[in-house]
Amino acid sequence: MRAVQFNEYGPPSVLYVAEVEAPHAGPGRIRVAVRASGISPGETLIRSGAMRDMVPTALPYRTGFDAAGVVDEVGEGVTGVEIGDEVFGMADPAERGANAEYAVLAAWAPKPAAWTWEEAGGAAGGVETSTRVLDRLAVGAGQTLLVQGAAGGVGTIAVQMAVARGATVIGTASERNHGFLRSLGAEPATYGAGLAGRVRALAPGGVDAVFDCAGGALPDLVAIAGDPARVVTIAPDLTAASHGVHLSHGAPVDETGTALGVGADPLAVHGLPIAVALAREGRLRVPVAAAFPLAEAAAAHELSESRHARGKIVLVG
Template identity: 40%
Template sequence: MARAVRFDEYGDRDVLYVEDVEVPRPAAGEVVVRVEAAGINPGEAAVRQGAMREMFPATFPSGQGSDLAGVVSAVGDGVTRFAAGDEVLGWSVRRSSQAEYAAVPVSQLIAKPPGLGWEVAGSLYVVGCTAYAAVRAVGAGKGDTVVVSAAAGGVGSVVTQLLRTRGVTVVGIASPSNHGWLAEHGAVPVAYGDGLAERLKAAAPQGIDAFIDLFGPQYLRLAVDLGVPRDRIETIISFAEAAELGTRAEGSVDASDTGVLAEMAALAASGDIEIPIAATYPLDRVRDAYAELEQRHTRGKIVLLP
């Protein structure tokens, strides 16, 4: 038996519990991973709350989590890419990563680079692939000036750094407490709140080429008002507004590819991109982990360590 996070109905984080379940057995083309680290994400909270039930309906009892990293403990028929004892990272589409063991198709796993720590490896998929998709969506390249909202958050911190590796000038919207981190990573920090449009214009006197929203719909409308071309405005969260305004809305699903994940893992392992770890929690404190996440003021990732 092994422990796993479960919920039996939609609701707040108090519906979460940890119970003993049978260790999964790998089907053909799968491996079982002994999970060393599993990141948590706002999208998982939205699924559990029922906010995304039309797109991602839950079947109860439901597990939770997509990010994971760990050690292969068993392999299914036909698996040749991995063997027991291999260190891997990747994702689950079954909401099963927040557990001690998870069965995962080999098509959703890569080998963990030796220099990559477990906490980073186990929280890389969602932020890494989402950041990659967002940067790709706006066609950001050398010489561009790109505004990023929530620039020091879990996805934002990766977007900011990925843009910088591509020679982009980043104007990062964040609370003053995160301005030092943004400046240290080559971004121009700007505080949110009243007067933001004027501060953005002052920070980007030559104009804004693209805008990546990681927080909410008000930023899409702000980008339009600032004259940013709509095909270079991207959101990972405000889908209805993006459809209304004709802007872009791409996320991790659009870049869920082992090649993309391997590229992001290599950047993290080399130190070209830092994945800040805001906090770690044991599995039985999963509610506390989501309580911290839902404050929406953490810098970097919150990770469960089963």
């Protein structure tokens, strides 16, 4: 089968499509014929080598964490899903490899009929990350949440899932994306200098929590929240600890439920069925910034690194 991988750290050009042996569904896993799969900012950093100390990788490395497709293998012990079912989900973080013609999923849910394959292919990572962080911040009804970088692949989903919890959401983005954020249910604010004042005008009573999807502004975000414990970042900012801010990255768990990985949080896979329910109610969509064929994975990574993509970037075919 064809799969996207790299043999060395470097720029997007190190990515290539290789002919590799197809994986198979082991116990507790399913395999899908992939219709679409996601590109994440975190994985572009893995490819560049920027996260080699935090996320060590064996080379060659097959890329891709989330995917959607048609089930064609069901592993031992798996129930509730059959060959031919349409699903979306995520690979084991230790294995990845979803940017391929076939992928093994460790967690999945039925593909909502309202979502296209492109939307479903880019959904699982953002849903899991959003659920993980919103749970850690205990975001709920009556609270005010600030999402820094709200127009990106995770931010767009975080806004909608927080609104579904009954929270008031303020989202930062460039001015050209303000109307888009309003359509998702957020009050928009421009990021950059003076952010605290703009947030104060929108939320005179202050904010209860901050979800940082963008990075680069932790001192300001801590000041806005009033307490570093009320800020969680998913941006790979190695200064987070010095600001007292938790940097959340997901990992599989052992038999006791403990996350495997330094500083990692357990994957919030319980968010997948929540997302399905919201999608069926018309309350969760997955904005897709662009879709590229597998052979253009490098171009997809370049777009992700530009930080100008509104929504999720996916690979198809």
